[in-house]
Amino acid sequence: xxxxxxxxxxxxxxxxxxxxxxxxxxxxxxxxxxxxxxxxxxxxxxxxxxxxxxxxxxxxxxxxxxxxxxxxxxxxxxxxxxxxxxxxxxxxxxxxxxxxxxxxxxxxxxxxxxxxxxxxxxxxxxxxxxxxxxxxxxxxxxxxxxxxxxxxxxxxxxxxxxxxxxxxxxxxxxxxxxxxxxxxxxxxxxxxxxxxxxxxxxxxxxxxxxxxxxxxxxxxxxxxxxxxxxxxxxxxxxxxxxxxxxxxxxxxxxxxxxxxxxxxxxxxxxxxxxxxxxxxxx
Amino acid sequence: xxxxxxxxxxxxxxxxxxxxxxxxxxxxxxxxxxxxxxxxxxxxxxxxxxxxxxxxxxxxxxxxxxxxxxxxxxxxxxxxxxxxxxxxxxxxxxxxxxxxxxxxxxxxxxxxxxxxxxxxxxxxxxxxxxxxxxxxxxxxxxxxxxxxxxxxxxxxxxxxxxxxxxxxxxxxxxxxxxxxxxxxxxxxxxxxxxxxxxxxxxxxxxxxxxxxxxxxxxxxxxxxxxxxxxxxxxxxxxxxxxxxxxxxxxxxxxxxxxxxxxxxxxxxxxxxxxxxxxxxxxxxxxxxxxxxxxxxxxxxxxxxxxxxxxxxxxxxxxxxxxxxxxxxxxxxxxxxxxxxxxxxxxxxxxxxxxxxxxxxxxxxxxxxxxxxxxxxxxxxxxxxxxxxxxxxxxxxxxxxxxxxxxxxxxxxx
Numbered sequence: 001x002x003x004x005x006x007x008x009x010x011x012x013x014x015x016x017x018x019x020x021x022x023x024x025x026x027x028x029x030x031x032x033x034x035x036x037x038x039x040x041x042x043x044x045x046x047x048x049x050x051x052x053x054x055x056x057x058x059x060x061x062x063x064x065x066x067x068x069x070x071x072x073x074x075x076x077x078x079x080x081x082x083x084x085x086x087x088x089x090x091x092x093x094x095x096x097x098x099x100x101x102x103x104x105x106x107x108x109x110x111x112x113x114x115x116x117x118x119x120x121x122x123x124x125x126x127x128x129x130x131x132x133x134x135x136x137x138x139x140x141x142x143x144x145x146x147x148x149x150x151x152x153x154x155x156x157x158x159x160x161x162x163x164x165x166x167x168x169x170x171x172x173x174x175x176x177x178x179x180x181x182x183x184x185x186x187x188x189x190x191x192x193x194x195x196x197x198x199x200x201x202x203x204x205x206x207x208x209x210x211x212x213x214x215x216x217x218x219x220x221x222x223x224x225x226x227x228x229x230x231x232x233x234x235x236x237x238x239x240x241x242x243x244x245x246x247x248x249x250x251x252x253x254x255x256x257x258x259x260x261x262x263x264x265x266x267x268x269x270x271x272x273x274x275x276x277x278x279x280x281x282x
Numbered sequence: 283x284x285x286x287x288x289x290x291x292x293x294x295x296x297x298x299x300x301x302x303x304x305x306x307x308x309x310x311x312x313x314x315x316x317x318x319x320x321x322x323x324x325x326x327x328x329x330x331x332x333x334x335x336x337x338x339x340x341x342x343x344x345x346x347x348x349x350x351x352x353x354x355x356x357x358x359x360x361x362x363x364x365x366x367x368x369x370x371x372x373x374x375x376x377x378x379x380x381x382x383x384x385x386x387x388x389x390x391x392x393x394x395x396x397x398x399x400x401x402x403x404x405x406x407x408x409x410x411x412x413x414x415x416x417x418x419x420x421x422x423x424x425x426x427x428x429x430x431x432x433x434x435x436x437x438x439x440x441x442x443x444x445x446x447x448x449x450x451x452x453x454x455x456x457x458x459x460x461x462x463x464x465x466x467x468x469x470x471x472x473x474x475x476x477x478x479x480x481x482x483x484x485x486x487x488x489x490x491x492x493x494x495x496x497x498x499x500x501x502x503x504x505x506x507x508x509x510x511x512x513x514x515x516x517x518x519x520x521x522x523x524x525x526x527x528x529x530x531x532x533x534x535x536x537x538x539x540x541x542x543x544x545x546x547x548x549x550x551x552x553x554x555x556x557x558x559x560x561x562x563x564x565x566x567x568x569x570x571x572x573x574x575x576x577x578x579x580x581x582x583x584x585x586x587x588x589x590x591x592x593x594x595x596x597x598x599x600x601x602x603x604x605x606x607x608x609x610x611x612x613x614x615x616x617x618x619x620x621x622x623x624x625x626x627x628x629x630x631x632x633x634x635x636x637x638x639x640x641x642x643x644x645x646x647x648x649x650x651x652x653x654x655x656x657x658x659x660x661x662x663x664x665x666x667x668x669x670x671x672x673x674x675x676x677x678x679x680x681x682x683x684x685x686x687x688x689x690x691x692x693x694x695x
Contacts, residue, residue, distance in 0.1 A: 014388070016373060017381035039413040043399055043406070050401045050442075121392045122414055123373035276376040279369065280304065 108181025
């Protein structure tokens with residue numbers, strides 16, 4: 001909506017005019033507003049667990065309950081069950097990165113309409129809202145990671161140096177969520193259908209990702225399709241790193257990286273193209 | 283950098299041919315369902331932008347320059363485009379045509395307590411709101427004590443804001459904003475809130491700001507504060523610039539030139555609050571000093587409503603309150619009202635002096651606001667014979683005709 005601001009002498013000049021076509025993503029401006037991102041993340045975290053009896057412990061309760069359910073109902077089904085890793089650890093190592101992805105996508109998709117009071121009253125780079133909404137779930141993820149480390153020790157897989165790989169792998173999953181979240185957030189401003197479609201979308205995505213089952217159980221014919229899902233590579237690589245199995249990162253993640261980058265760049269570009277109308281439509 | 287040749291001071295804001303068009307359908311529908319939009323595309327493949335019938339220009343051909351250090355009052359009737367102009371300059375919404383060039387850091391203050399979250403404490407909200415308004419964290423830390431002292435909430439810093447009184451929330455919100463330090467400040471009507479003492483404090487703070495050499499653009503309905511605070515003025519009328527000049531010239535032009543009819547259509551007003559179970563669609567007023575008059579509010583509701591409270595606030599064009607007319611204080615229960623009709627306030631022997639007055643309309647049902655329009659209409663009250671003597675008070679004696687008697691008493695001592 002605005003020409004990139006630039007310094008003239010000591011003074012800042014901003015040109016406000018209708019924008020036509022595509023706007024640059026504006027990473028420099030985002031960086032200049034990083035403190036606001038921090039405060040927005042802090043707000044979301046504090047508000048999320050205020051007036052809850054268990055507080056941040058919910059970040060532990062949710063994956064634990066899911067693992068329990070999976071173990072009871074799916075862990076005994078032959079074919080699903082992995083050969084070399086105890087099923088509860090297998091399921092948890094899939095659920096932790098998945099939870100980050102699912103929560104980030106949901107939070108960023110609804111971030112604009114939930115902050116409509118800000119959109120109509122003050123200017124800041126609009127991209128901050130979906131970014132901050134997603135980032136607030138990284139804290140839950142880190143707590144989940146501690147839980148995972150404890151579970152690994154309990155099941156006899158002491159965390160080793162391969163755990164360092166979790167950082168780039170998780171980041172990839174997070175960025176995939178942000179990329180999809182940017183698309184959904186921008187569309188959500190005009191079409192509230194998104195609000196109802198997202199939980200459904202996440203549900204389907206969950207079953208299309210090898211979390212409760214191993215991708216090894218998939219028939220060969222449909223396996224290439226599964227690699228188009230950026231979370232397939234993320235979950236498989238994450239699980240392999242947790243259980244200290246050799247990870248062939250390049251082949252496991254190549255498709256994920258390509259799909260994630262596409263989502264991220266197209267999402268941010270589309271978002272920037274339509275953001276000028278947010279305040280008028282929301 | 284360009285500069286104004288007359289004053290020699292550099293230009294702070296330069297606006298050229300600025301315009302903003304809204305689509306009426308979009309405004310009313312707010313947001314749409316995907317299927318509707320898809321079928322819309324199907325039926326009318328490419329006429330989305332080219333249908334002038336449902337478009338409306340909130341602002342058109344607006345050009346002006348603001349010189350650095352000027353405090354500019356922007357005035358005009360409701361719907362004249364003042365808020366749209368501020369929103370464009372604040373980069374909240376983008377213009378449809380034209381451009382504005384802003385030299386320097388611009389901070390805007392379009393509401394009190396921007397970004398406040400009720401669950402967070404006063405301390406947390408100061409940082410959050412300050413940051414949203416564009417302050418650096420270090421800046422907030424440095425001015426934190428000052429902000430808290432100004433708001434007078436020291437004892438409640440670690441209490442969630444939802445437990446604050448509304449007065450305290452307003453004070454804290456204004457305090458954060460008042461310590462914003464941009465080169466250009468855009469302010470919308472925020473002084474219309476808070477108790478009288480705090481308003482005085484805010485006005486004093488605004489005066490500090492305006493004497494500090496900073497450029498300020500200020501929208502208000504209160505002509506007294508515009509004349510008091512501003513050096514220059516811009517009058518907007520129906521989205522266009524009607525006058526530019528010194529603050530008092532422009533206020534004078536506004537007071538002279540506001541013209542309107544006694545029947546005002548409200549159906550298309552956008553600047554309204556409430557949940558919309560009832561919407562006022564129009565006002566008709568017939569008021570003459572000393573005669574039996576009425577104010578008729580036409581409305582449409584989504585269903586029959588009960589427990590309805592309706593009120594009309596009368597103000598002078600300078601923004602001073604004149605009278606409050608409400609069925610709750612007059613003791614008139616309205617019963618269940620039908621889906622369409624009129625709410626009529628009868629004013630026998632109207633005790634109000636001739637002149638032009640502004641009206642707010644407000645309606646609640648079971649305590650929840652249905653509709654609320656500030657500055658719903660301006661009405662003329664015609665001269666009449668209140669005292670039955672054929673004589674009227676000389677001008678300049680306020681707004682009220684008060685029934686009175688004079689007697690002479692001999693000195694009894």
